[in-house]
Amino acid sequence: MLTIKNLRVAINNKEILRGINLEVKPGEVHAIMGPNGTGKSTLASVIAGRDIYDILGGEVLFNGKNLLDLPVEERAAEGIFLGFQYPVEIPGVSMTNFMRTALNEQRKYRGLDPMPANEFLAKMEEKKKMLEIQAKLTNRSVNEGFSGGEKKKNEIFQMAMLEPKLAILDETDSGLDIDALKIVANGVNMLRRPDNAFVVITHYQRLLDYIVPDIVHVLFDGKIVRSGTKELALELEEKGYEWIKAGLAQ
Amino acid sequence: MDQEPKNIIDEVTQSEYKYGFFTDIEMDTAPKGLNEDIIRLISTKKNEPDWLLQYRLDAYSKWTRMTEPTWAHLHHPPIDYQDIIYYAAPKPKKELSSLDEVDPELLSTFNKLGISLEEQKRLSGVAVDAVIDSVSVKTTFSATLEKKGILFCSFSEAVQKYPDLVKQYLGSVVPSDDNYFAALNSAVFTDGSFCYIPKGVRCPVELSTYFRINAANTGQFERTLIIGDEGSYVSYMEGCTAPMRDENQLHAAIVEIIALKDAEVKYSTVQNWYPGNKQGEGGIYNFVTKRGICKGNNSKISWTQVETGSAITWKYPSVILMGDNSIGEFYSVAVTNNYQQADTGSKMIHLGKNTRSTIISKGISAGHSNNSYRGLVKMTKRAENGRNFSQCDSLLLGDKCGAHTWPYIKTENKSSIVEHEATTSKISDDQLYYCNQRGISTESAIGLIVNGYAREVLKQLPMEFAVEAQKLLSVSLEGSVG
Numbered sequence: 001m002l003t004i005k006n007l008r009v010a011i012n013n014k015e016i017l018r019g020i021n022l023e024v025k026p027g028e029v030h031a032i033m034g035p036n037g038t039g040k041s042t043l044a045s046v047i048a049g050r051d052i053y054d055i056l057g058g059e060v061l062f063n064g065k066n067l068l069d070l071p072v073e074e075r076a077a078e079g080i081f082l083g084f085q086y087p088v089e090i091p092g093v094s095m096t097n098f099m100r101t102a103l104n105e106q107r108k109y110r111g112l113d114p115m116p117a118n119e120f121l122a123k124m125e126e127k128k129k130m131l132e133i134q135a136k137l138t139n140r141s142v143n144e145g146f147s148g149g150e151k152k153k154n155e156i157f158q159m160a161m162l163e164p165k166l167a168i169l170d171e172t173d174s175g176l177d178i179d180a181l182k183i184v185a186n187g188v189n190m191l192r193r194p195d196n197a198f199v200v201i202t203h204y205q206r207l208l209d210y211i212v213p214d215i216v217h218v219l220f221d222g223k224i225v226r227s228g229t230k231e232l233a234l235e236l237e238e239k240g241y242e243w244i245k246a247g248l249a250q
Numbered sequence: 251m252d253q254e255p256k257n258i259i260d261e262v263t264q265s266e267y268k269y270g271f272f273t274d275i276e277m278d279t280a281p282k283g284l285n286e287d288i289i290r291l292i293s294t295k296k297n298e299p300d301w302l303l304q305y306r307l308d309a310y311s312k313w314t315r316m317t318e319p320t321w322a323h324l325h326h327p328p329i330d331y332q333d334i335i336y337y338a339a340p341k342p343k344k345e346l347s348s349l350d351e352v353d354p355e356l357l358s359t360f361n362k363l364g365i366s367l368e369e370q371k372r373l374s375g376v377a378v379d380a381v382i383d384s385v386s387v388k389t390t391f392s393a394t395l396e397k398k399g400i401l402f403c404s405f406s407e408a409v410q411k412y413p414d415l416v417k418q419y420l421g422s423v424v425p426s427d428d429n430y431f432a433a434l435n436s437a438v439f440t441d442g443s444f445c446y447i448p449k450g451v452r453c454p455v456e457l458s459t460y461f462r463i464n465a466a467n468t469g470q471f472e473r474t475l476i477i478g479d480e481g482s483y484v485s486y487m488e489g490c491t492a493p494m495r496d497e498n499q500l501h502a503a504i505v506e507i508i509a510l511k512d513a514e515v516k517y518s519t520v521q522n523w524y525p526g527n528k529q530g531e532g533g534i535y536n537f538v539t540k541r542g543i544c545k546g547n548n549s550k551i552s553w554t555q556v557e558t559g560s561a562i563t564w565k566y567p568s569v570i571l572m573g574d575n576s577i578g579e580f581y582s583v584a585v586t587n588n589y590q591q592a593d594t595g596s597k598m599i600h601l602g603k604n605t606r607s608t609i610i611s612k613g614i615s616a617g618h619s620n621n622s623y624r625g626l627v628k629m630t631k632r633a634e635n636g637r638n639f640s641q642c643d644s645l646l647l648g649d650k651c652g653a654h655t656w657p658y659i660k661t662e663n664k665s666s667i668v669e670h671e672a673t674t675s676k677i678s679d680d681q682l683y684y685c686n687q688r689g690i691s692t693e694s695a696i697g698l699i700v701n702g703y704a705r706e707v708l709k710q711l712p713m714e715f716a717v718e719a720q721k722l723l724s725v726s727l728e729g730s731v732g
Binding site (some may be wrong): 081154 | 534548678680681683684685687688689690691692697698701702703704705706
């Protein structure tokens with residue numbers, strides 16, 4: 001589904017990603033872990049298409065298409081969703097209006113007619129119920145005045161509405177208490193299907209108690225230095241990132 | 251990923267005015283220039299009573315002694331008032347009794363605007379007084395309204411049919427020497443709309459007038475008079491769009507509203523006149539005096555405007571709060587793009603006790619445009635316990651436009667409270683990126699964000715207008731980004 005080959009990315013002439021290789025297949029959940037400042041969020045942003053980076057080399061293929069050629073909104077319509085670490089507020093724009101616009105623009109890209117209003121509203125209700133999201137959340141403006149936990153839940157809600165093929169969750173667990181964390185994790189688990197995939201970026205192993213990954217990668221200094229099963233995350237939790245550094249020094 | 255602001259801003263300037271077309275209708279036109287003879291000609295053409303001619307001549311004489319105001323934050327080449335045609339009327343082929351008899355050219359113009367009279371009549375139940383240039387061609391629904399005692403007709407017709415009402419109220423809110431442009435209008439106004447709602451009557455439909463400026467070199471001087479008698483209610487809508495033109499066209503309208511005891515008048519405008527081309531050439535010069543007076547106790551006047559057109563907008567819909575407990579409201583969205591200039595705002599003059607006013611102004615500037623809010627809130631000595639809340643927000647798209655705010659507050663008593671809030675913001679790259687990531691294109695995202703920003707004002711509009719206004723905001727800013 002997603003193939004990244006030797007991706008090298010810089011910002012302000014500083015190389016952040018220094019040769020990333022990653023292969024994500026349908027049905028898989030990947031976890032990317034690593035200390036702060038190693039390029040985890042950069043990787044997520046580059047896949048989504050944020051235009052503040054310089055691509056120095058390599059390629060990113062999504063279902064055979066060269067993602068690096070596509071603008072952000074087309075990547076989204078191709079089925080890529082990014083759960084933001086810091087979702088922005090859009091005052092005055094209701095969640096309902098925002099979601100309907102997003103959904104229908106994606107449908108348009110895929111050659112589909114806009115979703116009829118009643119069908120759309122029914123879908124909103126269904127997803128809210130599934131994720132145990134209170135009705136008032138969708139009556140408010142996008143993320144405006146939301147608590148940190150509400151913002152993250154809202155990201156999961158949007159993911160449920162848009163039904164992406166590949167969802168990248170960028171530190172969705174940061175700043176969440178345990179209850180919110182469970183809601184977020186349950187949401188992801190409920191949305192898992194054989195034909196979609198998740199890349200979960202996290203600093204802590206805690207989230208992985210609830211979202212069980214198939215493969216864990218450790219990103220360090222712009223490179224994936226270790227990949228393994230979920231046990232790798234536990235080992236990392238136990239020994240700390242110093243262990244990785246020591247391993248690299250040898 | 252070539253969404254560099256510069257490219258996208260360039261794109262804005264390439265989006266042409268979507269309502270640029272011109273209807274070819276035979277005109278009955280006065281020679282260029284302004285003098286007493288022209289005024290007499292207008293008055294004669296309209297078969298006016300002598301008092302009205304004298305009113306015009308008096309205004310003209312005052313105007314000749316006045317000078318054009320220069321205090322607004324507006325720049326334009328000098329206007330040659332002698333190079334303007336002050337009277338032009340479309341010649342109807344014969345007396346019109348049904349739509350079938352309306353000039354097909356005219357109907358097609360309305361069709362292009364998407365506001366065909368048939369449609370209006372059939373679907374929306376809105377009575378339309380369609381003004382093409384200076385003479386009302388067709389008035390619909392007046393018969394139905396008349397059953398309720400509501401008078402809704404062209405101004406000229408009102409002069410003939412209800413001269414006493416016109417004489418009583420004309421110039422009572424905006425005196426003929428109120429300002430330079432008001433004096434000009436008082437001298438040369440050709441037509442407009444008249445509306446009277448009798449005591450205790452609630453007008454069952456939104457009254458609507460579509461204005462068009464339709465002849466080369468013809469200034470348009472509309473005159474609107476709305477009287478809400480005691481305990482009445484009316485919602486009045488004015489909307490317009492004009493054909494593409496190279497020359498500048500002067501427009502100096504006057505709208506006067508009188509709300510008597512317990513009356514409520516709601517006046518909504520969507521203004522989309524030709525703003526000029528992307529180099530800032532052409533476009534309408536719009537110098538308008540709009541003022542209402544809450545004359546009786548417990549009366550209410552509410553102005554809502556969505557301003558997206560005109561090269562120059564000079565407009566301060568105001569309310570004089572004379573009756574005790576009266577309420578004045580002003581809700582405004584003003585969009586400027588390319589080289590448009592807008593100097594707009596409101597005046598709330600509190601005279602009565604316990605009077606309340608609200609000003610919500612949302613300015614949106616893009617391109618090389620300049621958007622200014624100018625407002626006055628005045629609490630006189632008598633206006634005990636007066637309250638005002640003003641909020642003036644500016645949204646900037648791009649880095650070549652300007653937003654300015656000039657709020658004036660004068661209070662002469664200690665019991666009144668005046669609050670003023672102001673913000674300036676830009677659409678952030680983060681907001682656009684967030685929308686893009688959900689699959690929303692940058693253009694749609696700007697439409698969403700701008701409409702969200704203006705929501706407080708848009709929700710004040712009557713439903714059928716709100717939809718139109720939302721589209722207009724998106725179209726006016728097509729492709730622009732901050």
